[in-house]
Amino acid sequence: MINALNEKIEKTAELITEATNEEFLSKNTIEAINFEQKLERLENGTFKVGVVAPFSVGKSTFINSLLEFDLLSTSILVETAAITTVKYGEKSKVEINYRSGERLVLPKEEEPIEDIADLKQQLKMYTTINRNPDGEGVKVEEEIQSVNVYWPLDLCKNGTEIVDTPGLFAQYSGHNEITSEILMEINAVIFLIDPSTIGQANFMRVIKEYVENAKRSTIDGTGKHIFFAINKIDQHPDSEVTKAYEELFKMLEPIVEEPKVFKVSSYFGLIAGLYKQGYINIDDIRKDETIKFVDDDGFPVSGREIQKEDMEIIESVSQISQVKESLEQYFEEKNYYLIEEALSALKRACELELQENEETEYFLQDSLAGDRIEFKKKIEIIQEKFGENVREIKKELEREVEKRIRGGASKNSFSLLRELKKLTEKKIESLSNDWRRQVQKEWRINRFNLTSHNAEEIVGSFINYVDLTAETVKKTLIQEVFELLEKQMTKIIEDFEEKFMNLEKEFNELFYELLGMKLSGGTLFFAHQELINQVKEEINDKFKGNSAVYIQTGIDKKINKERSKAIKTVRSKGVLNFFKSWVGKGQYEEYLEEDKYLEGIEKVINLFIEEMYEEVQGDILSIDTELNNEAEILAENILKENVINNKISAYESWKQSQLEKLEENYQKSEAETNESLIELEVNKKLLNTYYSRVEDYYEEIMN
Template structure:
């Protein structure tokens, strides 16, 4: 799925090791670049994919299809109740964290003490992640399965969430804790479900929530999978697709919809990797595929041979989804690759430019008086130092003015607070209108026995609506911050461009020529890193805000519940000793008469609670912006300092060269010319390989594995 990204990453990391060991590439230039920080970001770059689906849509089979292993139980009774993550490790093991207990359990063996296999791991997971044991979701926070899976090698994590719409649904975990923290969300859909009214309402809410939980434009991170194309007719699948597009209209303009057979994808991959014998496929009555020789007919049973593994995968269309998902994830973390590539180019070109400048100056100094030349160098060093200090102060002032504001301008905090305050007014009106509408509809069905259930349903719907609205508000605030930070980086780059010109003027004035471009006064690499920090902070703040909203709704609901003494003679007798029992419930006898007033009161409480949220929402966003601005200032300072260090070192080295005799100088020039040739060869080789990777050699390799790409 991430083959090209993984191949490029591996090549770059190997090349960096080569550059660090090379006697031709200037180590001082490497050491005074941003390469080490960028390598750390590249190595830590991760890809999280969450699977969300209604119960019985075939989610476990789909995950098994993606990973190519029969790992998660496909038993329809084994409904997932615990968040399960799949990550890479050389050995199979299971990590269990608990809700109320800080300890972490690591399971590496089965009940017999044998190392876990995929089969024994599957049996363990069936016990600890499904609703067969009703205590699982009360005890276990999450389960992480570590396996030697190629698809997870490059920090890819696949997250299986509890099924939607079931009685065991973990609404908060799915919509508020998991989705904001992943790179991509896959909504998996059973063709039978799409037209149902309950499904339509719920899926729109979940998709809207997923869209609001990311800063991506128009839900680009959301994928939709219509499963079971092996079970349903083509007409049924197309009908389901059309209905899904109708459901998503107004939410996502161009939804990324794929039609797959998770079952065929899993079986085809297992056959390809020899996890299944051909006899297992031949005995499977579900497996029927178009005849490769004549697609109008199907083949099954003993007609299917080992070489048909790729045909089974092709029929499943699972590779098409993987390709689309891989391309998105690669583009998501593309800046990690491009930043490193850009720095490598700069290191190589800086080394060559430095060598050329040194050669030119050494040839000039032979004809010049040493004392005069040293004076020129010292004077230039002084001017470079002065420019550095002036620039640093100017940029710090620029950052401070934009983020903190001043006498003449609004600060970022003012802008965000004004934005959130204005939006909260609109949200409060929407909440009041929405609660009234839902309550007016719901109260018509109320009787003595269902009153509490209906009110709870209205409040849960209101909570869902509230959280969705607040998420969208926070999202808009973060998008505004992204724009401000991007503008700030652009302003900084403009200042650095001016500094570059001044440095060149100083070099020409003092030495009669400029150093060419030695050292990189460019902040392009800060854009990707800063935007990534904003997105990470967005997910963390979003989880916190959503939880805060839910607590406020719960507080509002609890204020409408009274404590009532439990009836019965025994409780009366216990009361004589001050030990009577009470239970939480609505006063149902009075309740029906007072419901309208209760809902009005609840609405007022929610409005008041929401108005209190302005500071709690704005503060973390502002704090995050200040922290990012601080990081930018620090990184820019390092960039400027590194460039000055390199230029100063060039001048210091030139002074040392002046102490050599003419033969030694000529020998040094010859060595530098040889180094230029060697570094140029490395640069040419680097650009050729980058071009190959960009043109998609990996796509060719994939086409050998599956006819999907042919």
């Protein structure tokens, strides 16, 4: 799925590893630029794709078509119960994580896999709703937290993970909450939809709310990570699919930036993938009565008429490859900066090393006729003055950070915490009031269609809608706080750029004044954009870890109570029964007073909305307090640790090490100096050749 990007990541990682292994770069430069961290970020990244769909839309078949392997259960009677994540593993195994904290791994270490089908059957047992009539066995939805499936699949080889979520409109009430929660943890989400449901008012409202919820899982809120696939196009007329596509696109346009909607056949995609991987042959496909398509000349093709060359048509009809390409493009756009950042750092390291080689060569030649005692004194002066400058800028930046986070003496001075407080105070009232109006409007729509026969279904659907919208409101606040945090902290880093440049400039000027060698201008060590990227990454990581708490309610009990109150007992008709009632032997019947029952439901729901409104307000206030505390800690950690201590300390250590090395070289004997000059010349040629390769690859990547 993300092979093109992974190839670039691998090539970049190889170049970095080569530089360190072949010793093109000194140990000091490698440590100063922190290549270990850059390699880790390049190689250990994961791309989680979540698939969300209502029950029986073909979610498991769709995932299998992405994997090109028949792994997950595809029975129409099966409903996913536990979050199932498919990951790469050299050996096939299933890891079951229980809510109690226990973990079960199948097969056990002492039990080798003899039958893949048996392991798949066990996977089905642990990831789907228990439908045993007597209720025995594992109650998956109650006992199991998540399931990880490790399988040697090419798709997942380089960090791609596929997350199979419990379905929308699920029978198990907790599934909507689980699905909403997992949206915060994934990098991309695919909503899989049956064309026949598009246009249904309730379905469209709920899907729209889920999309709004998914938008809150990224700070930018554009929804670029959200994809839509209209499934089973092989089972519906083209006109119906086209109409569904147009209606869905129209609904999405106002809420998602450039909606990505695909028309797919998961089953055709799975068949094409299995054939490509050699799991089935052309005769297997010919015998499949569900495989029917129209060839390039407009003739229907099925059964014995299917030829090997027709597999391209089957794959093309499925459009699964288009979904994969779109995911790959999104992932590349989202993570391209990692490659650019690593290559920029590699270029910068080469330039620093070449500069250091020039300094070394200059002073080695100078040492042959220079005053070694005088040179040592000058180095000591530079070290002392440079140390003072570093300590001074650290104190200055710490004062500035404190001022930017908490504000100065003046009430009008900028303060990150004050800005966050102003935002949350403004949002708390408006978010909760807008939410109440939204759910009241939704209930009026539901109330119009309410009867005693469908009350349970409508109320259940409405409660799920209320929970989902309440979660969206809380996520909205979290999202906007982190968006402001990212914006303001990026601005602080930008304002610090000049101070970093001045530190390097002062060192270069002092170096030239005392030692007579002019160093190249500009800042080579402090990569401004790299610092900004790291700040954004840390804020995004923290944002992904925030999620509002779901509100539980005993609304079902209240509805049942209203039903009981609306049941009236009356004597059965008939003269004989009339006389029997005189002696206490008459027969009686119960019937539901519908108007009274519906009035009772109306009261319960209105009370429920008000109680939920108060709880939402309370939750938002709690989130506000927690976010402000987190923002303060996060800002201090990022700015003081990453910017001040880590980066400036690394620069100081690198420069002091260079000065010590210069002094050491200056004290060498004439024979040692000449030998060092020859060795230096060889290293310069090797480094220049390597640097040219890095530059060429950088240009290739950028273009």
